Structures are given as structure tokens and as C-alpha cells.
Amino acid sequence: MHAEQHPKINATAWARLKAGDSYALGELYDAYVQLLYKFGKRHCQDEELLTDAIHDVFEDIWNYRATLSDVETSNIQFYLFKSLKTKLLKYLNRQARHTELTDNQEYLHEYVESAELFIVSQEIDRHQQHQLAQQIALLPKRQQEALILRFYDNLSYDEIAELMVLTRHSVYNLIYKALSQLRDNWVFDLIFLIFIVGFKNF
Structure with missing residues (x-):
């Protein structure tokens, strides 16, 4: 299964929005709303709250458009992810539903299958995908989050660090430990290939 194409809004459209x-x-909404929804689903199981948060993100962008920075088009996705996560934390804390964002395991398999983990090999079958998804589900939550942000959302280490409120080195360690554990626990050779591909651009 191929990872879905991530949308891009060109600099002209961003400038028009600011104007x-x-x-x-x-x-902007049409290009990113589904991606935001899937990102939010990994952290919030309350669909009504998530929908409201996404709506408020775009409403804030419009209301404060004059003060928006000249975001690089490649960073718009990260900007939106960060804005949505901030909204969700604020709403969840305000309503005292959770003390921190939750991880929705129902959606883990979907993201694992779509991730770059499976792009590196056309030979992996559904059974092997399921095995790998099960192994990833056993990882600590922060390792899972870092893996998905890196391989599915295609965020850089610096962007992941800012989103997870960690240092770049801590993000590297999370992903390194996660891939090392997967390689140790799963004998299929794909894990070693993932390890090489995942860190060749570090």
C-alpha cells in the first residue's frame, strides 16, 4: 500500500490568504482537512471535539491572517499539525476529559500500512503487514508517535522535536530504539532495510 500523497499549497496561495x-x-482547507482529521484521530477519540478543533484552526488562520508569517510551503503541514495539537490540548484540559492526549490504537494499523515502512518494499504481504503492525503496537506510545510522524507524516526530526516538545537528539533516540526493537523482535529482513532507509538522511 502506498503512502498517500501529502498536499502542498504554493506560496502564491498563502500570500493570497494573508491578503x-x-x-x-x-x-487550504480542501487540501489539508482530511490529513488533519487523520492526524487528530491518532490523539483524540472525540469526533465532535476534533471536528470543532479543526474548524477553529482554520477560523484562527482567517481571523489572524494579517499576522501570519511567510511560512514555507513545505512547512504548512507542520504548522497545521502543531496548531491542531495545541487546540486539542487546550480543549481537553479545559473540559477535564483527559490530562494528556490519548493514543487511538484503532487507527494505528491504518497508518502503519500507509507509512513509508511499506513503501521501501513491494514484496511485503498483508500477513507481514499485520505482523509488523502488531509489533509497533507493543512499542511505548512516544516511540509509536515518533515513528508515525517520521514515516507517515514525513516530518523532519526538528519538526517532530517541536511537536513532541523534545530535543532533536531525543527524537533520534526514540526512533532508533523503536526500530532496533522491531528489528530484534521480528525476524523478517524488511526491518533491517527500514532501519537503513529511515536513517540515511539523518
């Missing part, structure tokens, strides 16, 4: 073009806001 007050409501159509540009619509383009």
Missing part, C-alpha cells in the same frame, strides 16, 4: 482572499482559505 484576505477567502478562496485561498478554501484551497
